[in-house]
Structure formats: structure tokens, C-alpha cells
């Protein structure tokens with residue numbers, strides 16, 4: 001039991017101001033915790049939510065863009081109640097996933113010819129059915145231990161669509177875009193069976209926010225925090241937990257001390273760690289003193305953290321037809337072809353063709369002369385090492401050669417680098433083949449010290465929230481939010497006992 005008298009005296013430090021951190025802080029403050037501090041490494045709040053206005057008054061979402069699902073989605077609820085959702089035709093502006101391909105998506109091949117919309121529709125809807133089987137836990141026994149790529153190859157191979165060149169090539173595109181959805185480098189590294197633990201919420205899957213973007217939801221959470229609760233530019237260097245002063249027995253008032261890189265330190269009864277899985281992979285062995293239990297370290301190692309980057313290209317004027325929602329690139333030999341994947345798995349030759357991982361270029365809501373390219377995995381990380389100008393030149397070359405249109409030079413770019421960002425180190429979590437995701441998410445979420453090993457020491461010294469700690473909604477903003485609330489509720493019950 002805490003030596004504090006109640007929640008009003010408990011000192012809580014939250015590390016990170018993404019949705020998980022802000023949700024935790026907002027819930028604690030709401031129920032009367034008076035001493036809540038959020039330490040954020042960056043100069044801004046939001047983490048992987050980054051609504052920015054780089055060139056005009058209109059926003060660009062460099063990170064999360066959509067609210068996935070409606071029923072039971074707390075962020076959809078907030079956005080709906082506060083009138084933050086985008087309505088009308090622009091709300092239909094979706095990323096071109098297999099399940100949302102429209103006739104306005106132009107699928108171009110390397111030879112400049114377009115793939116017929118019939119073939120695109122047939123392949124995408126068949127691909128969709130096959131991935132749904134994995135999502136719905138309906139895989140046949142023979143497919144359960146396979147990677148998603150291997151399962152799909154086997155199942156798609158039985159379709160007559162696999163017998164045509166266009167069918168095969170669009171199928172490769174579908175695998176590439178699925179990598180974007182899953183943040184993995186390749187579907188050949190991604191578990192087919194574990195995906196069934198991910199829960200898609202009912203209702204429209206892509207809910208677009210209005211002119212304030214995701215920042216408007218962050219602002220709703222920030223509004224109720226007392227001023228000074230969030231301290232930006234405060235990267236945490238060490239989390240010293242289980243502190244016992246020599247000679248003071250077990251009743252140390254503050255069992256945790258958080259030290260920032262600038263030397264400033266904060267004592268706390270409880271610390272809620274919400275940094276990304278990527279940051280934990282990078283720093284878990286150095287930031288915690290004493291080090292984390294083996295179970296947690298292996299969860300951090302076993303869960304995978306993938307990279308998704310966006311390549312925003314701005315032009316002086318648009319050069320695509322008015323009805324075009326995006327240019328999708330269909331390769332003769334794409335990186336998600338099994339043979340190509342295998343031939344590139346050793347060595348570094350894949351770096352020469354990194355751009356083949358770009359799925360295509362979609363038009364961008366509120367930016368009529370911009371396109372957004374999508375890229376994932378090791379190719380995304382490699383791209384991050386290149387200059388913007390080099391990336392833009394390659395993209396223009398691709399657009400010119402695939403479409404044959406008169407594509408002008410790019411006037412401005414905004415290219416994300418989530419993998420190299422030291423405070424994020426990637427985009428979102430995925431489950432590699434052979435890993436028990438549920439076990440790993442749970443181990444990551446469990447607080448320290450473990451209750452059964454507490455004997456007299458303060459329980460709930462270090463709590464863990466963040467997208468990667470949710471068994472069913474990992475990867476999403478609402479998942480992150482709900483983990484923050486979960487950890488706040490854990491503390492609330494602790495003080496209610």
C-alpha cells in the first residue's frame with residue numbers, strides 16, 4: 001500500500017505525450033490526482049500523431065491520419081461529440097488499401113500501360129477475402145504456422161487469377177500495400193495466425209478528421225490538464241525504480257526517480273512509461289535501473305516494430321486527371337514476389353531497388369497539387385538516409401515512366417523519417433512469425449515490481465502503456481489511448497482499495 005494518503009498526494013510521472021501518455025494524464029487529473037507531470041522528449045506533444053502545417057494553412061498528417069472504426073472507438077466518440085470529423089466527399093478520401101480500391105485508382109505498369117479495373121477489382125477483392133480469413137481466425141491447419149506471405153501465395157495460387165501476368169503483378173502490389181497496413185518489411189516475415197488477435201472495430205474503417213486533424217483530438221485532452229502538466233524538451237535518461245534508502249528500510253517515500261538528459265530529476269510514487277516499442281528496443285537495457293525482468297526484455301525483443309513512411313510531393317500544379325485518386329505502381333518483378341524477396345534476402349542488393357517498395361502516390365486531402373507516396377520496412381529506413389532531393393527525383397522519374405504523363409519537377413517535399421527519429425524509432429507494432437503476440441503484449445503491459453514478488457515493497461512503481469501494450473488494438477491511436485486509460489484506472493483502483 002502506498003505511504004501517501006490518497007490520490008491527491010500521489011506523485012505520478014508520465015513519460016511521453018502521445019495518445020497513451022495524454023490519456024493517462026487526463027484520466028488521472030479527471031478523478032482528482034493533483035500531482036501529475038508528463039515529460040516529453042520532443043518539442044511538441046503527440047508523438048506518432050503529428051499534425052503539421054508546413055507550407056499552407058492546410059494541415060498534413062505526418063503520422064496517424066485515420067480513426068480506425070467507430071463502434072467502441074473512444075477517439076471516434078470524442079471526434080464526433082466535438083464535431084471534429086470531416087463530412088462530405090473529402091471524408092471518403094481513403095488510403096488505397098486493397099479493400100478500398102476504387103475506379104479512381106490508376107494502376108500503371110512499368111511499360112506505361114494501365115491494368116484493367118476489372119483485373120484490379122478481382123485480384124484485390126480475392127486478396128481481401130484471403131486476408132480476412134487470417135483476420136477472422138479461419139485459416140486451414142496447413143496455413144496456421146506459415147507467414148502471411150506464404151499462406152497467401154498458397155491460397156492465391158489456387159485461383160485462376162494467378163494464371164495471368166496482370167493478376168500476378170496486381171497480387172504482388174496487394175502484398176506490398178498490406179505491408180503498409182501492417183508496418184512490416186515483408187509479408188514473408190509476418191505471422192499469418194497471430195493477426196487474428198487484432199480486432200477491427202465496427203463501422204467505417206477510415207474516419208477522416210476535419211481541418212484541425214488529429215491535433216484537434218489531442219487538444220481536447222490537453223484542455224483539461226492544469227497548465228504546466230506537460231513539459232516538452234525533457235528527454236528522460238534514466239528511470240531508477242525499486243529505490244530503498246540505505247538504513248531506511250522499505251518505507252522510502254518515493255520509490256522511483258526519473259532523471260532527464262539535462263540532469264533535472266523527479267521523484268515519484270508511480271511512473272507510467274509510454275515510449276514506443278522502438279524506443280524500448282533501443283534503450284530498455286540502459287534506461288532502467290535496476291534492469292527490467294527477463295520476461296519484459298524478451299517481450300520487447302520478440303514484438304516487432306515496423307516502419308511506414310510518407311513521401312509528400314508538392315507540385316506547382318496538378319498533372320493528373322481530375323477523377324484520379326492515386327497512381328499505383330505495378331512492377332513486373334516487385335519486392336513482394338516470393339522469388340524476388342528470396343533473392344534479395346541476403347546481402348545489400350535490395351538497396352539498389354529500394355524505390356520498388358513504394359506502393360504508389362495518392363492524392364492528398366486539402367492539397368490539390370500534392371501527392372503522397374507510401375513506403376515500408378527496410379527500404380523505408382534506407383530511404384530515410386537519402387536527401388529529400390534525391391528521393392523526389394526518383395519519385396518524379398517513376399511517375400513519368402509509369403504514367404507517360406508530363407510530370408513537372410517537385411516544388412516542395414515533406415518526407416517522414418519515423419525510423420530514424422530517436423524518440424520513436426519506427427511506426428507501429430507487428431507480430432513476426434513464430435511469436436506469441438498475446439503473451440508478449442501482456443508481458444510488456446505488466447507493471448513493476450510484479451505484485452507476487454512485492455513483499456512489503458511498493459507495488460505499481462512503473463506502469464507501461466502505449467500502442468504496443470494492447471493485445472487487440474495494437475498499431476492504432478485508439479489502442480494507445482485505451483492503454484493510457486487502462487494504466488490510469490490501475491492506479492485509481494490501487495488508491496480505492
Ligand SMILES: Cc1cc2nc3c(=O)[nH]c(=O)nc-3n(C[C@H](O)[C@H](O)[C@H](O)COP(=O)(O)OP(=O)(O)OC[C@H]3O[C@@H](n4cnc5c(N)ncnc54)[C@H](O)[C@@H]3O)c2cc1C
Nearest residue numbers: 016018019020041047048064065066236466467476477480
Ligand atoms: C506514419 C504513421 C501512420 C499512422 N497511421 C495511423 C492511422 O491512420 N490510424 C491509427 O489509428 N494509427 C496510425 N498510426 C499509429 C499511431 O500513430 C500510434 O499507434 C499511436 O499514435 C501511438 O501512440 P503512443 O502514445 O503509444 O506512442 P507515441 O505516440 O510514440 O508516444 C510516445 C511519446 O514518448 C516520447 N518519448 C520517447 N522517448 C522519450 C524519453 N526518453 N523521454 C521522454 N519522452 C519520450 C515520444 O517523443 C512520444 O511523444 C500511424 C503511425 C505512423 C508513424
